[in-house]
Amino acid sequence: MYAIKVEDLTKQFNGFTAVDHISFMVNYGELFGLLGPNGAGKTTTIRMLTGILKPTTGTAFIGEYDIQKKPLEAKQLMGIVPEMANAYIDLSAIRNLLLIGELYGIQKKKRIEKAENLLRLFGLYEKRYQKVRTFSRGMKQRIIVAMGLMNDPQLLFLDEPTSGLDVESVRLIRELITEFNDKGIAVILTTHNIEEANQLCDRVAIMNHGKIVAIDRPEKLKRTIQSTTSIEVAFDKKVEPGEIIFKGVSEVKKVGDKLRLYTEKPEEIIPVLVKYAGSSGNKIISLNTLAPNLEDVFLKLTKKREE
Amino acid sequence: MNIIEQLRRSWAITKKDLSVFYLKGPVVISGLLIPSFLFIAFVFGRKFSLEFLIPGLLGMALFVTVSSIGPVIAPWETRMRTFERLVSAPIALWAIILGDIMASLLFGLFITLFIVCVSVILLGTGILSLTLIVGTILAAFCFSSLGLVISAPPTDNPSNIMMLSSLIKFPLIFISGVFVPISEMGQWKIISFISPLTYYTDLARYSVEGSNYFSPNVDLLVLFGFSILFFVIAVKGHKKSLSKRF
Ligand SMILES: Nc1ncnc2c1ncn2[C@@H]1O[C@H](COP(=O)(O)OP(=O)(O)OP(=O)(O)O)[C@@H](O)[C@H]1O
Ligand SMILES: [Mg+2]
Numbered sequence: 001m002y003a004i005k006v007e008d009l010t011k012q013f014n015g016f017t018a019v020d021h022i023s024f025m026v027n028y029g030e031l032f033g034l035l036g037p038n039g040a041g042k043t044t045t046i047r048m049l050t051g052i053l054k055p056t057t058g059t060a061f062i063g064e065y066d067i068q069k070k071p072l073e074a075k076q077l078m079g080i081v082p083e084m085a086n087a088y089i090d091l092s093a094i095r096n097l098l099l100i101g102e103l104y105g106i107q108k109k110k111r112i113e114k115a116e117n118l119l120r121l122f123g124l125y126e127k128r129y130q131k132v133r134t135f136s137r138g139m140k141q142r143i144i145v146a147m148g149l150m151n152d153p154q155l156l157f158l159d160e161p162t163s164g165l166d167v168e169s170v171r172l173i174r175e176l177i178t179e180f181n182d183k184g185i186a187v188i189l190t191t192h193n194i195e196e197a198n199q200l201c202d203r204v205a206i207m208n209h210g211k212i213v214a215i216d217r218p219e220k221l222k223r224t225i226q227s228t229t230s231i232e233v234a235f236d237k238k239v240e241p242g243e244i245i246f247k248g249v250s251e252v253k254k255v256g257d258k259l260r261l262y263t264e265k266p267e268e269i270i271p272v273l274v275k276y277a278g279s280s281g282n283k284i285i286s287l288n289t290l291a292p293n294l295e296d297v298f299l300k301l302t303k304k305r306e307e
Numbered sequence: 308m309n310i311i312e313q314l315r316r317s318w319a320i321t322k323k324d325l326s327v328f329y330l331k332g333p334v335v336i337s338g339l340l341i342p343s344f345l346f347i348a349f350v351f352g353r354k355f356s357l358e359f360l361i362p363g364l365l366g367m368a369l370f371v372t373v374s375s376i377g378p379v380i381a382p383w384e385t386r387m388r389t390f391e392r393l394v395s396a397p398i399a400l401w402a403i404i405l406g407d408i409m410a411s412l413l414f415g416l417f418i419t420l421f422i423v424c425v426s427v428i429l430l431g432t433g434i435l436s437l438t439l440i441v442g443t444i445l446a447a448f449c450f451s452s453l454g455l456v457i458s459a460p461p462t463d464n465p466s467n468i469m470m471l472s473s474l475i476k477f478p479l480i481f482i483s484g485v486f487v488p489i490s491e492m493g494q495w496k497i498i499s500f501i502s503p504l505t506y507y508t509d510l511a512r513y514s515v516e517g518s519n520y521f522s523p524n525v526d527l528l529v530l531f532g533f534s535i536l537f538f539v540i541a542v543k544g545h546k547k548s549l550s551k552r553f
Contacts, residue, residue, distance in 0.1 A: 050395045053550050075397035082391040089387070090327045102319035103396035105312055147392065 001063070003028045003155050003186035004049065009058035011044050011210075018044045020210035021058070026188060026203075028154065031181045033197040034190040035294075036207035037302055042190040043083050045207070046159050049188070050080050062155060076104065079153030081161050083190075087143045089133040093124050096132060096143055097150055104151035111150075118146040121176065138169030145173055155186045162196065174200060198294045208302040221297045230290045231266050233273060234258045236283035246272050258286070313402040320398070320406025321413070328376050328383075329414045338375070338418045342368035346425075361426045362511035363485040366446075368422050370480065370504050373415030373447050377454030378472045380407050381545070385463040385552045394549065401542045404455055408538070411451040412444075419443060438523050439514040445530045446507035452537035453503070459544030461551035484508045489520045503533040 004026040011019040019041040026032045034042045047053040049060050051071040060067045062074035087096040094115050101111035119125040122142040127135070132143060145161055158177065162170045178200065181187045191197055197204050198218045205215040214221055234257055241252040241259055248269060251262045263269050266289045277284045328334070345367065349360050384390035393403065423435070457472050482495075483504035489496050499505045510526040513519035521529075 047553065052391060052395055052553060072397045072399060075395060078395070080392065080395045082388075082395065084388055085392045086388045088323065088327055088389055091323070095326070099319055099323050100392075100396065103316050103393075103398050105316060105397070144392075 001028070002026065002061070003030070003063065004032075004188065005061040006049070007059050009045070009048055009060060010056045011041075011048060011053060012056045017210050019048070019055075022205075022207075022210075022212045023058075024205055024212065024215060026155075026186050028186050029181070029184045031178070031187045031189065031200055031202045033201035033204040034188065034207055035192065035194065035197045035204050035298065036190075037192060040207040041210040042207055043159055044210075046083075046157055046188070046190060050078060050082075050157055051075055052082075076151070077154045079148035079151060079156040081145050081148040081156075081158045083159035085144055087132045087140060087147065090131060092129045092131055093119060093135070093143055094128040097147060100147045100150040106151065114150060114152075118149055122146045123172065138165045141165055141169060142173065145176070149180065153185060155188065156180065158187065158189045160190055160192075162191075162193070194295045194298055204294075206298060206301050213301045214297070218294055222292045222294060229263060229266055229292060230296075231261045231263065231269055231273070232258050232286075232288045232290055233261065234285045234287075235277065236285055237281075239282065244273070244276060246276075260290075313399055314405075316396075316398040317402040317406040317409070320393075320403055321409040324380060324407055324410035325413065328380060329410060334376065338372050338414065339421060341371065342418065342422055346422075357429060358516050359488075361429075362508055362515045365419065365422060365426070365511045366483065366504055366508035367480055367485050369415055369419045369443065369446060369507065370450050370476070370483075372418040373411050373450040374454040374457075374472065374476060375411075376414065377407060377411035377451055378458040378468050379465040381455075381458040382462050382465045382468050385461075386465070391553055400546055400549070404538070404541050404545060408448065408451040408455055408541075411454060412447040415447045415451065416443065419447070436514050438527070439511065442507060442510040442514075442523070442527055442530065445527060445534060446503070446510075449503050449507075449530050449534040449537060452534055452541055455541035456537050456544060459541060459548050461548035463552070479504055484512075484520075488512070503530060506530050506533075 002025045006025070007023050009019060009022050010017065022045065034045060036042050044053065048055045049062070049067065051067045051074065054068070063077050065074040065077075067074045088099070091099070097115035097118060098111055101115060106114065116125065116128070119128045122145070124139060124142060124146070127139070132140060135143065141161065145158070148156060148158070156177070161177070162173055165173070174196070177187060177189070189200065201218060203216065204218055204221060205212045206221070207213070232255065239259065241254055244259065244261065245252050246269060248265055249261045249263050253260045261269060270287070273287070274284065342364065346364055349364060381390070384393065394400070427435070454472070457475060458468055460468070460471070462468060479502045482499045483502045484492070484499055485504070485508055489499055489505065489509065492499060506521065506526040506529045509519045509521050510523055513523050513526075
């Protein structure tokens with residue numbers, strides 16, 4: 001039994017196709033990532049799966065329920081953290097959780113117990129009676145994620161749950177997501193943070209212009225593209241990328257204060273680089289060889305479509 | 308999913324609305340002050356008897372307070388980004404709307420109760436009747452539903468809705484027999500028939516003055532009809548605008 005089964009889902013806004021005939025499945029216990037640049041259609045996809053938007057064509061099943069035909073039953077199974085959603089700032093942290101508990105029909109006693117547990121888990125127990133208005137951005141986001149867990153969901157939808165947060169909050173939220181995922185619930189996470197997708201997800205769908213351009217385990221995605229081993233080098237004195245396109249280097253890119261050289265044979269390029277530094281009176285400060293990473297896959301796949 | 312369960316969840320919406328939007332110092336105080344000012348202005352400004360003024364005031368106060376906050380909830384929640392979380396919960400849209408309606412109904416009844424108390428002190432007893440109580444609750448539901456009809460356009464700007472709300476509300480007050488009894492409106496009285504407030508004011512006149520234009524049963528029936536109509540339009544309107552809110 002799949003947690004989610006999407007078939008041929010499409011969404012058009014006044015003739016503009018935001019999501020373009022996508023199909024995929026997610027299993028229980030799986031952490032599934034939707035990765036894509038801004039405007040790829042991730043949020044639109046999530047909104048169709050959570051019953052907020054009506055698809056133009058296609059179907060989506062949540063467990064055994066068609067989200068179009070049995071929206072309430074389907075929603076009962078889901079926990080949802082919408083993109084940039086807020087809690088009620090004029091209600092206390094605990095009141096926000098209790099409201100959600102009530103909307104999911106959880107008994108009063110259980111509701112309070114559940115809310116207090118989540119507040120402890122998210123490090124907000126001490127502040128539970130404070131209005132959310134007084135919370136920092138990271139604390140507000142923790143409340144929103146906690147609200148998504150109030151109903152012990154079988155599926156958890158998270159639309160960019162960590163964007164704009166500090167390291168500490170990001171780590172806490174990621175840890176808790178993983179923890180809940182380990183209990184067997186399906187997690188659907190959208191992000192444009194490649195590293196996040198790489199670290200957290202069992203499977204990633206890369207979206208671009210409304211289409212799924214690749215869908216697989218992160219490791220497998222990395223292996224699908226060749227010639228993306230690269231060397232990252234930092235020089236003491238500034239070097240323009242154009243100066244070091246040696247034979248066997250397919251591309252040189254500036255990455256911060258470093259330069260990245262894409263090549264199939266790093267072992268042949270490294271000596272050339274060292275010689276170049278010596279002959280031009282420059283010094284190499286650092287040098288790393290990098291295996292293909294998800295970012296390369298991502299860029300390659302999303303660029304291919306543009307061309 | 309069963310209706311009782313949905314109604315229970317609807318009540319959660321009502322409680323949320325009351326604490327987020329209504330039970331705040333300034334809202335309650337202005338809710339109480341506006342009818343009081345109107346009352347004072349009327350008592351001293353015109354040469355009508357209290358028996359004539361109180362039903363009109365009652366109608367106007369109920370109408371104004373009940374439809375004051377209700378319309379801005381949807382745009383406010385859209386702007387504050389709390390609405391998507393709400394509609395992705397397993398609660399039907401009609402139950403969310405009913406919850407919003409109940410909140411402004413309760414708020415309006417509370418303010419009206421205050422006016423009734425003042426009126427009883429000023430007039431002695433005789434204002435309260437079962438018909439008036441039933442009529443007041445029905446009218447509060449009706450006006451509150453009208454507020455939710457007004458909030459249906461998919462904007463996230465509360466002041467747009469406020470403006471629309473004033474554009475609809477003020478003309479209605481003037482054609483509803485609040486200031487001039489229907490029987491004295493001559494041929495213009497036809498237009499008063501389109502306003503739900505007309506029937507509530509008429510009912511209140513019956514309870515206080517003992518005289519009215521329609522029979523109380525007609526008033527109740529028409530208010531009931533308007534309530535159903537507004538509720539259905541509100542649900543349909545919000546359903547249509549929902550996808551444009553995000
Ligand atoms: N309500 C709407 N009306 C019209 N166009 C819309 C609407 N919602 C989204 N779009 C368009 O659909 C496309 C996909 O938007 P979507 O929000 O799904 O992207 P996303 O992948 O979530 O991007 P981001 O990473 O920026 O959140 C965008 O081009 C957007 O402009
Ligand atoms: Mg998005």
